Amino acid sequence: MTRVVIVDDQTLVRHGIRTLLEIADLDVVGEADDGQAALDVVAATAPDVILLDLRMPRYDGLWTLRELRERGIDVPVLVLTTFDDDTLVLDALHAGARGYLLKDVTVEQLTRAVHTLADGGTLVAPSITSRMLRAIRSVPPAAGPDTPLAQKLTERELEVLRLMAEGYTNREISSALHLVEGTVKNHVSTILLKLAARDRTNAVLRALHLGILG
Template identity: 70%
Template structure:
């Protein structure tokens, strides 16, 4: 039996780019249910098309990608957002991740890489392009730690929690983490809940960012 295709909303201000992304995704077996030219159109499309993943460009006139991410946060909307853009600004990447994006890819990815990323986010994972990971880590370490957080979390995370968090940082879903370290999926969910509480993080991506900043993940 064929698995149902992931429903995706493509958000980019350039029509030709949107059509190109749609073609790539459909070649990868992804169902593009809607397109939007800016963040405002994307909000409306989310309500009418019920996507499982939002594929988002950051730089758009008027209502840009960060605007949409903040709006989704305000509305407590948990649809995973995969940023697909041209990387030229460390701060922009951090801002997007802190605003709730669960993935960040460059527009030079292959069809397979893009399809895999969409499936990863649809299954609860996170994904950051390897080519920008080093720059991201350096940028996080160079930024000031959150008030009251420095020096407190390392001692509070158990070895198992660090192991789980490392796999989450690599983009694995709860089910995949459970399979890799031979635990029940419910146990993994409990570990992640504990990690979020201990790190004062609102979601998995934010937990990874804080763990990198604290040096927990090396």
């Protein structure tokens, strides 16, 4: 069962999300009302996914993301917030979030996102993704598919990268490309290395900006 920690400063919201997740057979192993408390809870419970609000008093969501990265705590973080702001989205992704959803999502969308992150995938709300892609495409790319950086990626790596961009997990990529999951993990690691990206989300954003994905 996927283990989840919920970080939100509003008690009623935390309890509501806990109830919904537990009905969906997810194991909520801890709660926290700010970033400092979240670090303690995560250390004590070793969750598979962290659900994180961004705007909290004292230690907010961005602080929490940066501290997790600074301490080498590699737990996938799904931002769950009411703030639909492009700058905030990019700040959260740059700080290490692997998912970003708004609190108006359905229970099915939320649980699917949790499972996606637990399986190694990334997921950003479609409405936000569309805006980000439009913004990226409005800026002339610094490179293109024929640049030396793009040429470092093999055809197979490009196939994996395209599926990563669509939010596929390693397991889903292995099924789609008829590869062993371990091989997919090796391809993902190589892609991150070649693109000098710290995680899958950063790799996809970098590839989009460079024009590698078209």
